[in-house]
Amino acid sequence: MPNNHYAQFIYHYPGYDRTHTIDALREREYIRLDRLGHIYLDYTGGGLYADSQVRQHHELLTSHVFGNPHSLNPTSLAATELVESARQYVLKYFNASPDEYICIFTQNASGALKLVGEAYPFGKGCHYLLTFDNHNSVNGIREFARIKGADVTYIPLMLPDMRVDDAMLDSYLEEGMNGCANLFAYPAQSNFSSVLHPLDWIEKAHAKGWDVLLDAAAFAPSNRLDLGRVKPDFVPLSFYKMFGYPTGVGALLARKAVLGKLHRPWFAGGTITVASVQGDKYYLAEGPAAFEDGTVDYLNIPAVEIGLKHLESIGIQTIHERVRCLTGWMLDNLLDMKHTNGKPLVRIYGPLVTEMRGGAVTANFFNKDEKPIDIRVIEKLANEHNISLRTGCFCNPGAGEIALQISKMELAACFSQPQIAQRLTYDDFRLCIDDKASGAVRVSVGLVSNFDDIQGLLKFAGELLE
Numbered sequence: 001m002p003n004n005h006y007a008q009f010i011y012h013y014p015g016y017d018r019t020h021t022i023d024a025l026r027e028r029e030y031i032r033l034d035r036l037g038h039i040y041l042d043y044t045g046g047g048l049y050a051d052s053q054v055r056q057h058h059e060l061l062t063s064h065v066f067g068n069p070h071s072l073n074p075t076s077l078a079a080t081e082l083v084e085s086a087r088q089y090v091l092k093y094f095n096a097s098p099d100e101y102i103c104i105f106t107q108n109a110s111g112a113l114k115l116v117g118e119a120y121p122f123g124k125g126c127h128y129l130l131t132f133d134n135h136n137s138v139n140g141i142r143e144f145a146r147i148k149g150a151d152v153t154y155i156p157l158m159l160p161d162m163r164v165d166d167a168m169l170d171s172y173l174e175e176g177m178n179g180c181a182n183l184f185a186y187p188a189q190s191n192f193s194s195v196l197h198p199l200d201w202i203e204k205a206h207a208k209g210w211d212v213l214l215d216a217a218a219f220a221p222s223n224r225l226d227l228g229r230v231k232p233d234f235v236p237l238s239f240y241k242m243f244g245y246p247t248g249v250g251a252l253l254a255r256k257a258v259l260g261k262l263h264r265p266w267f268a269g270g271t272i273t274v275a276s277v278q279g280d281k282y283y284l285a286e287g288p289a290a291f292e293d294g295t296v297d298y299l300n301i302p303a304v305e306i307g308l309k310h311l312e313s314i315g316i317q318t319i320h321e322r323v324r325c326l327t328g329w330m331l332d333n334l335l336d337m338k339h340t341n342g343k344p345l346v347r348i349y350g351p352l353v354t355e356m357r358g359g360a361v362t363a364n365f366f367n368k369d370e371k372p373i374d375i376r377v378i379e380k381l382a383n384e385h386n387i388s389l390r391t392g393c394f395c396n397p398g399a400g401e402i403a404l405q406i407s408k409m410e411l412a413a414c415f416s417q418p419q420i421a422q423r424l425t426y427d428d429f430r431l432c433i434d435d436k437a438s439g440a441v442r443v444s445v446g447l448v449s450n451f452d453d454i455q456g457l458l459k460f461a462g463e464l465l466e
């Protein structure tokens, strides 16, 4: 067994050796990270951009004149050409045939989810089925479903891995055989536990009469999503999570076969061919335009194509392998950390090995008396070490409640306190659930993470040992 840390790491995770192009890339394109001494471990929150992405975008903007795309003048056409080129590039990147999918630009993944939620034809007797493990922007669709009379059902997660039991899923999916509009939503990768939920659920659900919304926001940055092989009906994305820049642009990839089911609750500039005030009529545009309200972010959308090409130049499999190796090493070492009385320092929520999991490790830290260390204390100490990690429940309350074992009854008791009828602050909630941890610490690796980042985190964690 090699005796220095790096050699031990390579011994256990030899695949890392095939990812050194990323070290050279980090030196060339992300040098600001090391120059400023940052240990960036919040890739599930947001990705980082290469200097060259910003440079190329800047050059594009300063060497052309672009106008609002909704016209046929030269500057307008120049912008339209770039927006349409980016749209095609997004489809190509995900191997989505333009005959089968369209790419609708949105503000972010949440914007894409809202488009589906407000336009999906939920109705009485129909179902909205979703995993406990979902981002709040997927949970929020339940409000649209309920207003239209649909039933909302959550599929629980099993501890300790926080995965869904396959047999249980099958029984929930049986509910879809009712000839109604039924939507099943789940994340390809959890933003809480980093579990990779199986993509073969998509066809299982289709076979039982469901449309499938696959939230790929946390998955796409370090996994290949091949829409030639799997065919979810709706895929929301945020591009800043994949390659850092630009912010403010996301997409909904939607299957054309299902798009016709959606009924938008309004129309706006850009979404119609004709609208009349006196005639009181409007006609929706064809294709993506019908879903893009007002003027799209035409100056930033070209930077999406630049970002996708940047990812392709590295290779998503290389990124995936690097993330896998670093995650494995982090898990192994955190799990080994014990206080002098033998009590473990961390409790990790979700899988403890790298199979079918992504690069976020969510945990709580405990003192030697097995009491959780307040996540705000952890965050403050991490900040002092220039480590960017994230604390809370990461907008995924369902996974949080299961991980922290907060029961429905405890929640009902908190939510029914008369003094908080209108507003409940995070501090009120924390006090209410008493000495249980009310959130967790998430450390996530990504595109240009390296061994030193993880060693920095482990050194920091080691300092918490008593």
Ligand SMILES: Cc1ncc(COP(=O)(O)O)c(C=O)c1O
Residues within 6 Å of the ligand: 044, 045, 108, 109, 110, 111, 135, 137, 187, 189, 190, 191, 215, 216, 217, 218, 238
């Ligand atoms: C799994 C998942 N879905 C959706 C979102 C929402 O993304 P955005 O905030 O960019 O709309 C996030 C953001 O963290 C996420 O992790």
